[in-house]
Every structure is written in structure tokens, then in C-alpha cells.
Amino acid sequence: MNVRAYMNLVRWDRPAGWLLLLWPTLSALWLAAGGFPGWHLIIVFTLGTILMRFAGCCINDVADRKFDLYVKRTIHRPVTSGELSVKQALMCGAILALLSFALVLTTNLATIVASLLGLFVTLIYPYTKRFFSIPQAVLGIAFSFGIPMAFTAVLGTNWTWHGVITGTQMGYAWLLLLGNLFWVIAYDTEYAMVDRDDDLKLGMIKTSAITFGKYDTFIIMLCYVAFLFIWSQVGFRLGARWPYWLGLLVAFAQAIWHYTLIENRTREGCFKAFTKNHWIGFSIFAGVLAGSLLPY
Numbered sequence: 001m002n003v004r005a006y007m008n009l010v011r012w013d014r015p016a017g018w019l020l021l022l023w024p025t026l027s028a029l030w031l032a033a034g035g036f037p038g039w040h041l042i043i044v045f046t047l048g049t050i051l052m053r054f055a056g057c058c059i060n061d062v063a064d065r066k067f068d069l070y071v072k073r074t075i076h077r078p079v080t081s082g083e084l085s086v087k088q089a090l091m092c093g094a095i096l097a098l099l100s101f102a103l104v105l106t107t108n109l110a111t112i113v114a115s116l117l118g119l120f121v122t123l124i125y126p127y128t129k130r131f132f133s134i135p136q137a138v139l140g141i142a143f144s145f146g147i148p149m150a151f152t153a154v155l156g157t158n159w160t161w162h163g164v165i166t167g168t169q170m171g172y173a174w175l176l177l178l179g180n181l182f183w184v185i186a187y188d189t190e191y192a193m194v195d196r197d198d199d200l201k202l203g204m205i206k207t208s209a210i211t212f213g214k215y216d217t218f219i220i221m222l223c224y225v226a227f228l229f230i231w232s233q234v235g236f237r238l239g240a241r242w243p244y245w246l247g248l249l250v251a252f253a254q255a256i257w258h259y260t261l262i263e264n265r266t267r268e269g270c271f272k273a274f275t276k277n278h279w280i281g282f283s284i285f286a287g288v289l290a291g292s293l294l295p296y
Contacts, residue, residue, distance in 0.1 A: 018054075024180045025150055026046070032172075037154055051103075055122075062086050114152055151169060194270045217262055221259055247286055251280040
């Protein structure tokens with residue numbers, strides 16, 4: 001077995017990808033529980049998030065294997081280079097997804113159903129690059145689905161199907177998902193800016209970086225603002241304490257720094273901005289966590 005190739009397939013050496021998924025999911029867990037959500041849910045969502053990120057990489061690389069041949073950054077990916085076959089990559093992804101699903105089975109029915117919906121979005125995302133001008137929006141839904149799952153998991157047996165869609169607590173979940181979607185569009189557009197020249201030459205891939213064109217940096221900053229504004233509204237409605245607002249302020253400061261990295265649209269600057277985005281998520285989670293630890 002080519003262990004190194006499998007490790008490269010799931011981006012084992014690039015934790016930024018799963019950290020971008022993990023921090024908003026953990027924040028949602030704490031917000032839904034109004035504090036510590038319990039070790040069971042922390043373990044389920046931490047391991048499940050990492051496993052699904054790994055599985056998503058397998059699916060993405062299989063879907064993009066022919067396009068990746070023409071992109072400098074991706075030409076050496078295991079499936080594209082031939083180190084691993086399509087069958088091997090799909091088998092790896094399936095095993096990882098099943099392990100993640102096994103963790104979800106320890107929660108409740110609403111969370112199980114939500115996980116299946118999230119999996120569906122994850123599966124279709126790579127193919128939306130062929131026809132949808134902003135596939136990053138689809139990725140945003142996939143990367144944000146841990147949020148409503150966290151809320152349904154915390155609600156436990158006190159949920160109803162009507163409540164999952166319209167309940168007050170779930171309303172917060174959908175708002176957080178919407179805000180997080182804007183964040184994903186922001187950082188994945190930065191990521192897409194790295195490959196924009198190659199994608200334009202190929203002429204078969206659609207990305208937000210291509211669609212936004214000369215307005216790319218402006219729209220990215222608007223997305224950051226929308227993300228932080230929506231999360232601030234949820235914090236206000238939940239009576240968040242001062243560490244939460246400090247976390248949002250630190251996140252906003254980082255977004256401004258990211259603008260300085262992407263304003264000249266260099267590959268190096270845009271890639272750095274993307275890889276550092278997980279610190280924005282961590283800052284907000286740190287604020288959520290610290291606020292929950294303050295004595296009343």
C-alpha cells in the first residue's frame with residue numbers, strides 16, 4: 001500500500017482545510033448548548049469533521065483529475081499523477097465517510113438525516129464547477145452543514161420535524177449557516193484566485209474568482225463583513241458575553257490583514273490569506289468558549 005500517496009490524497013499535512021470546518025462547528029455546539037456540550041458530542045463532531053474533510057478531498061480529486069493536469073498547484077495530486085487509481089481514491093473516500101457516519105449514528109435521527117443531506121451536497125460540489133458560476137456557494141453549504149447538525153445533536157430527543165425547520169433554536173442554526181457560507185465564499189475565492197490564470201486557460205472550470213473578475217477583492221471583503229455581521233446578530237440574540245465580541249473584533253482585524261495580502265492578487269499572497277483563514281474561525285470559537293466559562 002502506498003501510504004504516502006493516501007496521506008497526500010487526504011491532505012494530511014495541510015490541517016487548514018479541516019480546521020476551517022471544525023471551528024464553526026464547535027462554535028455552534030457551544031452556542032446550541034449554552035456552554036459545554038459534553039465530551040460525547042465534542043468527540044463525535046471533531047473526529048467526524050476531520051474524517052469528512054478527508055473523504056471530501058478524495059471525491060474532489062477524482063472529479064477534478066483531468067482538470068488538475070493543467071493547474072500548476074494540483075498537477076502532482078495522487079489521482080492526477082497516477083499514484084492512485086480512481087477506484088482506490090473512491091474506496092478510501094467511502095471508508096472515511098462511513099467511519100464519520102458511524103459516529104453520527106451515536107446521536108439522533110435529525111442529526112443523521114442532516115448528515116445525509118450534507119453528504120449529498122459534498123458529493124455534488126466538485127461537479128458544480130462545470131456549470132455554476134459561483135461553485136464556492138455550494139462549497140459554503142457543504143462546509144457549513146456541521147452547524148445545523150450541531151444544533152440538532154444538542155436538542156437531543158426534544159426535536160420535531162417542524163421544530164428542525166422553524167424552531168427558534170434552529171433559526172439560529174440557519175442564520176449561523178448563512179453567515180458561515182459568506183465566510184467560505186470569501187476564503188475559497190482567495191483560494192481560487194491562486195489558480196485563476198490556469199483555470200482561464202483551461203476554459204472548462206467556473207470559479208467565483210473568475211466570475212467576480214476585477215471586483216474580486218471588494219466582494220471578498222463584503223463577504224467577510226456579511227459573515228461577521230450575521231454572527232454578531234446571533235450573538236446579540238443569544239446574549240453573548242464580552243469575549244464573543246472580542247473574538248469577532250479579532251476576526252475582523254484578520255480580515256483586514258487578509259485584504260493587504262490579496263489586494264495585489266499574487267499567487268503567494270492569495271494562498272497565504274486562504275491558509276490563515278482558520279485563525280478567524282479559531283478567534284470566534286475562542287470567544288464563544290471563553291464567554292461560556294465566565295461566572296454569572
